[in-house]
Amino acid sequence: MTTETTPKPQHPPLEPATEGQVLSGAEILVQSLMRAGVDVAFGYPGGAIMDTFHFLNRSPIEFILSRHEQGATHMADGYARVTGKAGVVIVTSGPGATNTITGIATANMDSVPLVVITGQVPTTMVGNDAFQEADVVGITRPISKHNYLINDVRDVARVVREAFHIATTGRPGPVVIDFPKDVQQAQTAFHWPESVDIRGYRPDRLEKKISPSHPMVQKAAKAIMRAKRPVLYVGGGAVIAGASEEVTALARRCQIPVTTTLTGLGAFPEDDPLSLQMLGMHGTEYANYAVDQCDTIIAVGARFDDRVTGKIAEFMPQCECVIHIDIDPSSISKNIQVDIPITGDAKACLAALLELVEPTERSEWAEQVLAWKKHHPLREEFGDDEIHPQRVISAIDEIAGPDKITVTDVGQHQMWACHFITHLRPRSWLSSGGLGTMGYGLPAAIGAKVAAPDRAVWCISGDGGIQMNMQEMTTAALNEIAVKVAVLNNQYLGMVRQWQQLFYGRNYSYTCLRRRSICEKVCRDPGSGKCQAYLPNIVAMAEACGWQAQRVERRAGIRDAIQWAEETPGPVLLEFSVHREDNVWPMIPAGQGVKKMMRGMELI
Amino acid sequence: MRHVISAQVENRFGVLAHIAGLFAARGYNIESLAVGPTHDPSISRMTIVVTGSDRVLEQVNKQLNKLIDVIRVQDLTAEEHVERELVLLRVKSNPKTRGEIAQIAELFDARIVDVRPGAITLMIADTQDRITALTEMVRPYGIHELVRSGSLALART
Ligand SMILES: Cc1ncc(C[n+]2csc(CCOP(=O)(O)OP(=O)(O)O)c2C)c(N)n1
Ligand SMILES: [Mg+2]
Numbered sequence: 001m002t003t004e005t006t007p008k009p010q011h012p013p014l015e016p017a018t019e020g021q022v023l024s025g026a027e028i029l030v031q032s033l034m035r036a037g038v039d040v041a042f043g044y045p046g047g048a049i050m051d052t053f054h055f056l057n058r059s060p061i062e063f064i065l066s067r068h069e070q071g072a073t074h075m076a077d078g079y080a081r082v083t084g085k086a087g088v089v090i091v092t093s094g095p096g097a098t099n100t101i102t103g104i105a106t107a108n109m110d111s112v113p114l115v116v117i118t119g120q121v122p123t124t125m126v127g128n129d130a131f132q133e134a135d136v137v138g139i140t141r142p143i144s145k146h147n148y149l150i151n152d153v154r155d156v157a158r159v160v161r162e163a164f165h166i167a168t169t170g171r172p173g174p175v176v177i178d179f180p181k182d183v184q185q186a187q188t189a190f191h192w193p194e195s196v197d198i199r200g201y202r203p204d205r206l207e208k209k210i211s212p213s214h215p216m217v218q219k220a221a222k223a224i225m226r227a228k229r230p231v232l233y234v235g236g237g238a239v240i241a242g243a244s245e246e247v248t249a250l251a252r253r254c255q256i257p258v259t260t261t262l263t264g265l266g267a268f269p270e271d272d273p274l275s276l277q278m279l280g281m282h283g284t285e286y287a288n289y290a291v292d293q294c295d296t297i298i299a300v301g302a303r304f305d306d307r308v309t310g311k312i313a314e315f316m317p318q319c320e321c322v323i324h325i326d327i328d329p330s331s332i333s334k335n336i337q338v339d340i341p342i343t344g345d346a347k348a349c350l351a352a353l354l355e356l357v358e359p360t361e362r363s364e365w366a367e368q369v370l371a372w373k374k375h376h377p378l379r380e381e382f383g384d385d386e387i388h389p390q391r392v393i394s395a396i397d398e399i400a401g402p403d404k405i406t407v408t409d410v411g412q413h414q415m416w417a418c419h420f421i422t423h424l425r426p427r428s429w430l431s432s433g434g435l436g437t438m439g440y441g442l443p444a445a446i447g448a449k450v451a452a453p454d455r456a457v458w459c460i461s462g463d464g465g466i467q468m469n470m471q472e473m474t475t476a477a478l479n480e481i482a483v484k485v486a487v488l489n490n491q492y493l494g495m496v497r498q499w500q501q502l503f504y505g506r507n508y509s510y511t512c513l514r515r516r517s518i519c520e521k522v523c524r525d526p527g528s529g530k531c532q533a534y535l536p537n538i539v540a541m542a543e544a545c546g547w548q549a550q551r552v553e554r555r556a557g558i559r560d561a562i563q564w565a566e567e568t569p570g571p572v573l574l575e576f577s578v579h580r581e582d583n584v585w586p587m588i589p590a591g592q593g594v595k596k597m598m599r600g601m602e603l604i
Numbered sequence: 605m606r607h608v609i610s611a612q613v614e615n616r617f618g619v620l621a622h623i624a625g626l627f628a629a630r631g632y633n634i635e636s637l638a639v640g641p642t643h644d645p646s647i648s649r650m651t652i653v654v655t656g657s658d659r660v661l662e663q664v665n666k667q668l669n670k671l672i673d674v675i676r677v678q679d680l681t682a683e684e685h686v687e688r689e690l691v692l693l694r695v696k697s698n699p700k701t702r703g704e705i706a707q708i709a710e711l712f713d714a715r716i717v718d719v720r721p722g723a724i725t726l727m728i729a730d731t732q733d734r735i736t737a738l739t740e741m742v743r744p745y746g747i748h749e750l751v752r753s754g755s756l757a758l759a760r761t
Contacts, residue, residue: 137618141618141621141622141625142626142629145672146672149618166672198672199675200613200671200672200674200675201672328670329666329669329670330666330667330669330670333662334663
């Protein structure tokens with residue numbers, strides 16, 4: 001008699017570990033990620049992280065193998081901005097780790113929670129210039145919220161638990177875990193800490209104190225009721241705190257116009273008459289006029305950065321009262337002296353304020369704001385039949401509808417997307433604000449689509465930026481991540497070209513992407529049609545990576561192409577051959593005040 | 605204005621680098637920084653002397669507090685506190701001047717910690733004013749080398 005036995009699989013799936021089970025550091029890390037609720041991670045393997053990868057493909061965690069570690073880090077960032085959960089990155093030591101740096105710095109500037117795990121050479125070799133060694137803790141110190149080098153296998157579970165806690169609470173940010181190979185291989189009993197206790201980090205203490213009886217909240221409520229020309233100035237912190245409802249309620253109850261920063265777009269619905277859209281260097285005229293004329297400003301999760309304030313001495317000259325709500329005390333009174341500081345979670349602070357403020361009428365101010373909006377609209381009318389980027393973005397906005405997620409790269413197209421996408425909901429707009437990272441768009445869109453597979457994800461990119469992380473098109477194709485990419489190809493590094501045109505006498509020094517070695521160093525006739533053919537063929541590259549792609553060269557084709565992209569399953573790229581020298585208006589030149597606002601070339 | 609900041613931090617490697625890096629990156633001017641473990645071996649205390657406007661100091665405090673490994677930050681400037689610094693100085697001497705130098709040391713409660721032909725090493729642990737005064741007194745004899753610990757400070761309550 002023979003009994004049939006199914007052969008035991010050689011690499012069995014990971015069962016959740018039990019308390020006290022003896023495991024390797026590598027397995028403890030993966031088990032800890034599972035305990036932390038991680039459902040997806042992004043990354044790239046290598047020698048110093050192989051022990052961990054040995055467990056990764058047997059865990060329930062979905063892993064997206066990028067084609068470059070920078071891509072993986074932006075993907076995790078996109079995932080985090082959509083979900084509010086920490087994005088997870090796992091890479092190897094040395095070059096794997098250094099390739100994540102731009103992604104970590106990007107996340108750090110925009111307060112995006114990430115947990116980045118980097119392999120490291122064995123502890124016995126750390127500091128010896130060993131093969132593929134880099135001082136990751138040293139390199140990431142100034143660009144992360146916190147970092148760890150795990151020296152002892154008994155610390156692995158605790159460090160992972162703390163890392164997720166630190167990344168996602170308070171003002172969120174990236175946390176790096178440097179994980180030496182010998183610690184991955186060492187064994188110990190698995191203990192998942194039930195709670196976190198870090199004596200130098202108690203963000204919960206701030207929040208508990210916020211209530212309607214808080215003296216600063218009371219002061220702020222009085223100031224808001226007293227104000228004649230108040231403005232709500234709302235930043236990415238409001239999105240992170242999930243405070244959109246409270247922002248909206250306060251604005252509507254007290255009739256306060258709302259302007260947002262680039263990262264704050266979506267915190268207040270732009271179809272509301274109170275919306276002033278974005279302020280600052282490329283903000284709307286009406287947002288900048290309102291801030292210029294306001295007597296009270298209520299800053300919520302925003303940090304008065306230089307792209308918003310311009311020349312500090314000329315910023316808000318009539319403002320008598322600055323109320324600043326922020327979870328990060330170091331953001332308050334950093335650039336602007338604040339009269340009423342409220343340190344705490346924006347949602348809790350606004351909820352407390354809402355218990356105190358009463359409906360207020362401000363008809364004169366409301367009329368003034370409406371008049372500005374009417375007389376200085378953003379919409380640009382072109383008398384020609386060319387493809388202008390603004391037209392493409394408006395069409396995407398309309399056809400893809402209100403449920404879409406919009407992701408951008410960095411440059412002129414990014415500013416036009418700020419202007420011509422109607423931002424209605426939080427966590428539906430992803431753009432690198434603080435660091436302004438070219439190459440962010442495509443991988444962040446991939447991460448966003450992984451986070452929200454049922455929503456349309458549109459990436460609006462430039463021809464320069466798309467080439468910075470183009471390799472991730474393959475990642476999207478192989479993993480069936482159906483992002484839609486619109487490349488606005490002006491054949492220039494457009495934003496830099498715009499500055500060269502305005503401030504450097506049209507000396508287009510190395511911003512023309514058609515430039516070849518045979519060109520004269522100083523181009524005598526920019527945009528003369530006589531120049532060399534554009535490379536690469538972006539549509540062909542997309543197709544080579546397994547995408548569907550089309551080039552659109554006539555205005556009449558814009559809508560059909562977008563419709564086609566929406567209906568075509570899988571990832572799709574549309575390349576729009578746009579007018580080469582369009583500029584972003586309005587513009588307040590760097591370091592200037594609102595009086596220096598430029599509205600078009602004719603005014604220069 | 606000169607501020608004396610006392611910070612309790614995790615006694616962990618990298619913390620000093622983190623704080624030094626923060627000051628460097630943000631352009632804060634450190635006059636001195638002294639660090640060592642406390643009676644609780646898991647905690648180190650740093651005494652940092654910085655000069656800057658109130659605005660700058662407010663930022664220094666906030667930025668320090670933001671670091672996860674920093675447990676508590678106190679600006680002692682406005683509080684009652686004691687502050688001392690330890691200085692070692694090696695002064696040129698010969699059989700003729702040795703007695704004079706010893707006398708000056710005695711006046712300042714400084715100790716002679718080493719004597720060898722041609723040099724005498726003094727140690728003083730005192731306030732900045734007294735340290736400056738002693739330094740000026742022995743300068744004419746010729747100071748070979750001088751080392752300061754940086755200020756140490758403790759709140760009185
Ligand atoms: C990594 C990186 N390098 C350089 C820059 C500087 N920069 C800002 S916008 C820009 C041009 C972007 O060109 P493109 O992607 O074609 O977009 P466009 O402005 O033409 O819409 C450059 C070079 C940057 N922001 N990021
Ligand atoms: Mg371009």
